[in-house]
Amino acid sequence: MTSEPPTRAQRRLRDTAPAGSETxxxxxxxxxxxxxxxxxxxxxxxxxxxxxxxxxxxxxxxxxxIDYSGNEPRTIHNMAGGIGYSLTSNWFAQYMAKLLIAGLVSKSQAAVFLFVAGGQEKGTGITSYTQQQITDGLNEFFAAIPGAKRTTRPTVNKAVKSLCEWGWLEGAGYGRIRLNVTLWFSGNSGEPQTVLQEIAEGHGHDPRAFPHKVGLTAIPGQQVLDFEEPPHARGVAG
Structure with missing residues (x-):
């Protein structure tokens, strides 16, 4: 009887710590x-x-x-006040300036728009101000500064109505106001696309609905905002 061939020495396996047990x-x-x-x-x-x-x-x-300084990175904006900053359309800034000089936008209308624009909830385009809160906010200096002018709630109500007709603002339900985020937006540059998608869905993707047109009824035609074209290619609809 032949002897059994020598068995091959088995390789010794290295002990491995169970997953999750490493320090x-x-x-x-x-x-x-x-x-x-x-x-x-x-x-x-x-x-x-x-x-x-x-x-x-x-x-x-x-x-x-490995050296790590631990210093926080510097921000790219250094803005006055403590409520952050907004992205603003340069075209719209000049458009508003022209309307003010021409007397086509009143001081009250411009003031209401700017107050609402500065009070957006970051990344949403929404402000939770009621019209009374807008009125009170605009009248902040009336009692503190002799001779300071004030506005009234009916004036603010009329201004909000006009701004909605022009496509600068729209009602967002529950007393809230939505800003046209293609004109002025509080948040980073990637967030407006999400907000615009929500707005489009709320308006049935109607290209004639908010926020695609911005203009005044006193001016023939409206500025039609084409989001697919660069700002310099935007024209006036006849």
């Missing part, structure tokens, strides 16, 4: 080991030391030093 030091060590494989595999190097003071005996290691 923070071991995780850091694994990261350092991975980096070492890329930048120090063929050169003489030191043995990596774990934060706990233990040394690893596996493979060549290098010391890695």
């Amino acid at each position: 923070g030091d071991e995780v850091l060590h694994n990261i350092l080991e991975l980096l070492t494989g890329h930048i120090g595999g063929g050169s003489e190097s030191k043995t990596a030391t774990l934060p706990s003071g233990r040394r690893s005996a596996r493979g060549p290691k290098v010391d890695i030093s």
Whole structure:
């Protein structure tokens, strides 16, 4: 009877810690080991030391030093006041200036629009001001400064109505007011697209509805805002 062939020596498996049992030091060590494989595999190097003071005996290691200043990045805007800043259409800023000089927009109408624009809830285009709150806000200096003028709620109500007719504002339900976010928007540059999509869905994607047209009934035609074209290509509808 022939003897059985010698069995092949089985490779001894290295004990592996169960998932989730690694300590923070071991995780850091694994990261350092991975980096070492890329930048120090063929050169003489030191043995990596774990934060706990233990040394690893596996493979060549290098010391890695990472400096982090911890300083917060500087912002790109430095605006007066504590309520942030808004993105504003340069075309609209000049358009409003022309309307004011021509007397086609009243001081009260411009004041109401600017007050609402400055009170948007960030990233929504919505203000929760009631018309009484707008009135009170605009009259803030009346009692403190002798001779300061004031407005009334009927005047504010009339101004809001006109601004809605022009496509600068629209009612958003529950006493809220929505700003035409293509003219003035509080938030980062990526958020208006989401708001515009919500507005479009609320108006059945009607290209004639808010916020696509901006103008005054006193001017023949309205400015038609085509969001697919650059600002310089926007024309006047006859």
